[in-house]
Amino acid sequence: MTKFSFHTRLLPEHIKILEQFTDEVPVRVGALAKALGLKVVVAALPLKISGLIKPDDDGGYIIKVNRFESKERQRFTIAHEIAHYLLHRDKIQAGVVDSVLYRSKLSSRAEAEANRLAADIIMPREKVEILIDEFGSKNITLLVENLAETFQVSRQAMDIRTGD
Amino acid sequence: MKAIFKFLALMFVAGLSAAVATIIYHSALAPNATPSMDLKYVDFISITLTALSLMITVLGFFVAAASVIGWTTIENKLRDHSLTYFKEQLSKDGKLRTEFEELIAAIAYEGVENFKAQNETKNGGDEKEFND
Numbered sequence: 001m002t003k004f005s006f007h008t009r010l011l012p013e014h015i016k017i018l019e020q021f022t023d024e025v026p027v028r029v030g031a032l033a034k035a036l037g038l039k040v041v042v043a044a045l046p047l048k049i050s051g052l053i054k055p056d057d058d059g060g061y062i063i064k065v066n067r068f069e070s071k072e073r074q075r076f077t078i079a080h081e082i083a084h085y086l087l088h089r090d091k092i093q094a095g096v097v098d099s100v101l102y103r104s105k106l107s108s109r110a111e112a113e114a115n116r117l118a119a120d121i122i123m124p125r126e127k128v129e130i131l132i133d134e135f136g137s138k139n140i141t142l143l144v145e146n147l148a149e150t151f152q153v154s155r156q157a158m159d160i161r162t163g164d
Numbered sequence: 165m166k167a168i169f170k171f172l173a174l175m176f177v178a179g180l181s182a183a184v185a186t187i188i189y190h191s192a193l194a195p196n197a198t199p200s201m202d203l204k205y206v207d208f209i210s211i212t213l214t215a216l217s218l219m220i221t222v223l224g225f226f227v228a229a230a231s232v233i234g235w236t237t238i239e240n241k242l243r244d245h246s247l248t249y250f251k252e253q254l255s256k257d258g259k260l261r262t263e264f265e266e267l268i269a270a271i272a273y274e275g276v277e278n279f280k281a282q283n284e285t286k287n288g289g290d291e292k293e294f295n296d
Contacts, residue, residue, distance in 0.1 A: 026296075028296040029296065030293075030294045030295060030296040031296055040293065040294040041291040041292065041293055041294060042291065042293075042294050043291040044290075044291075047273045048269060048270070048273050064291070065294060074294065085207050099266075099269070100273070101264075101265050101266065101269055103266075107261075108257050112257070145282065155188050
């Protein structure tokens with residue numbers, strides 16, 4: 001049983017890479033993408049767009065994240081696009097452009113799946129649980145803040161992660 | 165539904181009371197009253213029209229009561245249906261919620277489009293590799 005959602009749909013070699021990179025916190029999403037054969041660039045995208053994934057000229061895929069967004073947001077967007085690559089490669093076709101609400105031409109279900117796997121990648125559940133025990137704060141707000149800082153994600157994302 | 169039953173019960177009691185009052189009048193208050201045979205045409209018309217107007221009045225009351233009950237029922241049903249509809253539509257991934265979120269995002273980003281253009285010009289709009 002792996003720690004990733006929808007693991008039955010993931011290739012064994014991809015699971016191996018995911019496990020390798022999610023072992024350290026904060027997860028190096030850029031390096032993870034590179035290990036999966038994806039190119040990641042920061043680009044000036046329209047403000048309503050958080051990121052996109054599309055086929056690259058060299059036959060692989062390229063992920064673009066909006067440079068006007070915060071680093072934490074960019075990290076989650078990369079994880080989200082990686083999740084699209086892992087789960088919905090066959091549906092990417094000419095490209096998938098994700099809005100600030102993480103909506104695209106793909107179905108809401110596909111977007112929800114990508115969000116879930118992205119959360120598993122960037123905030124591995126077992127690491128979160130270990131750190132919750134380690135921090136041991138009774139102040140939930142402070143705990144979420146510390147965790148968000150450690151994982152380099154937004155407080156909102158960590159709030160959802162610790163709440164589910 | 166409960167209101168309709170209440171209304172019908174009230175009508176039944178009213179009818180019963182009227183019947184009892186008539187019996188009491190004929191048996192106790194005017195036991196020897198005999199019908200008059202020399203009824204004039206004018207009297208007949210006047211009695212008929214009075215009865216007719218009385219019936220129309222009673223019918224009017226019925227219609228008014230039915231309207232009030234009907235309106236209340238429709239109002240309650242509409243309220244219940246609206247609540248169910250909005251709860252469903254505003255739940256996670258609900259269609260209306262999605263619309264609202266997109267509208268809010270559009271409004272939020274509308275005023276800062278020029279900012280983006282300025283930045284792009286300043287920074288040349290180039291792409292650079294993401295570093296962890």
